[in-house]
Amino acid sequence: MKPITYWLSIWIFCGLAAPLWAAPAPQSAEELLSRLEARATQLRDYVVVGEGEAGGKQSRFKLYFKQPDLVRIDTGRGQVTVELNGEIRGRLGKGPLGKVSQKIGRNDPRLKDAEGIPFWDSSFAATLGRIQRQIKAGATAALTASPGMFNLDIRSGQTRWVYVIDPDSLFFRENSRWENGKQVEVTRYSSFQPNVGLETRFFQF
Numbered sequence: 001m002k003p004i005t006y007w008l009s010i011w012i013f014c015g016l017a018a019p020l021w022a023a024p025a026p027q028s029a030e031e032l033l034s035r036l037e038a039r040a041t042q043l044r045d046y047v048v049v050g051e052g053e054a055g056g057k058q059s060r061f062k063l064y065f066k067q068p069d070l071v072r073i074d075t076g077r078g079q080v081t082v083e084l085n086g087e088i089r090g091r092l093g094k095g096p097l098g099k100v101s102q103k104i105g106r107n108d109p110r111l112k113d114a115e116g117i118p119f120w121d122s123s124f125a126a127t128l129g130r131i132q133r134q135i136k137a138g139a140t141a142a143l144t145a146s147p148g149m150f151n152l153d154i155r156s157g158q159t160r161w162v163y164v165i166d167p168d169s170l171f172f173r174e175n176s177r178w179e180n181g182k183q184v185e186v187t188r189y190s191s192f193q194p195n196v197g198l199e200t201r202f203f204q205f
Contacts, residue, residue: 025145025146025147025150025167026143026145026150027143027145028143029141029142029143029152030141031143032143032145032150032152032165033128033131033132033141033152035170036124036128036165036170037128039124039170039171040124040125040128042194042195043065043067043124043125043194043195044066044067044195045064045065045066045067045194045195045196045197045198046064046065046124046171046192046193046194046195046196047062047063047064047065047191047192047193047196047198048062048063048171048189048190048191048192048193049061049062049063049189049190049191050062050063050187050188050189051187051188051190052113052185052186052187052188053185053186054113054114054184054185054186055114055184055185059075060075060076061073061074061075062074062075063122063123064198064202064203065123065124065198066198066200066202066203069082069120069123069126070082070083070084070200070203071119071120071122071123071203072202072203073119073122077092078090078091078092079091079205080104080111080119081203081204081205082120082203083203083204083205084200084203084204087103088103088104088105088106088108088111088120089101089102089103089104089205090102090104090205091205101205106118113185114177114184114185115177115185117130124171124172127163127172127175131152131154131161131163134154134156134161135154137156138156139154139155139156140154140155140156141153141154142155145167147167148167149164149165149166149167149173150164150165150167151163151164151165152165158179158180159177159178159179160177160178160179161175161176161177161178162174162175162176162177162178163175166192169192169194171189171192171194172189173188173189174186174187174188174189175187175189
């Protein structure tokens with residue numbers, strides 16, 4: 001009988017040290033959302049790059065998240081964060097003054113996207129919560145699954161939200177909003193890094 005170390009080396013060599021089976025594709029939007037919510041509980045923290053377009057304007061940002069609800073966004077124009085005490089603080093501009101932070105009111109329009117969603121509600125878990133609330137309020141949910149992606153389509157009246165989800169990471173590749181059949185907002189995600197060990201002090205300015 002071969003020793004266990006022999007079989008382990010064979011598995012590694014053959015690429016089988018990764019999961020030996022892949023979960024079957026979800027059969028419904030409800031099943032996908034259940035998997036995504038389970039995934040959210042596994043994300044102690046993460047970093048992701050986003051590139052968006054809305055109203056003819058383009059943006060690029062880096063989003064940092066740490067459980068339970070610490071969110072920080074860095075852009076070329078400045079940085080903003082939710083601190084441990086719930087305060088919103090920002091560092092705007094560049095140069096010497098770019099390192100000086102100031103408290104920002106939660107109703108400040110600069111903290112919201114084109115849909116009016118504040119940046120602290122753009123995290124993975126918060127987005128899932130928003131989807132569930134939309135469904136409970138009467139929105140319909142449909143799933144299209146393929147080997148390379150899952151498409152979750154949420155519709156309410158003339159508004160449609162489309163979420164493209166990576167089947168391996170179970171994280172968003174793209175989120176978009178449509179009004180009357182026209183795309184009005186889109187954000188594409190890349191360089192997703194889960195559980196990198198972000199410290200609380202990283203969210204303090």
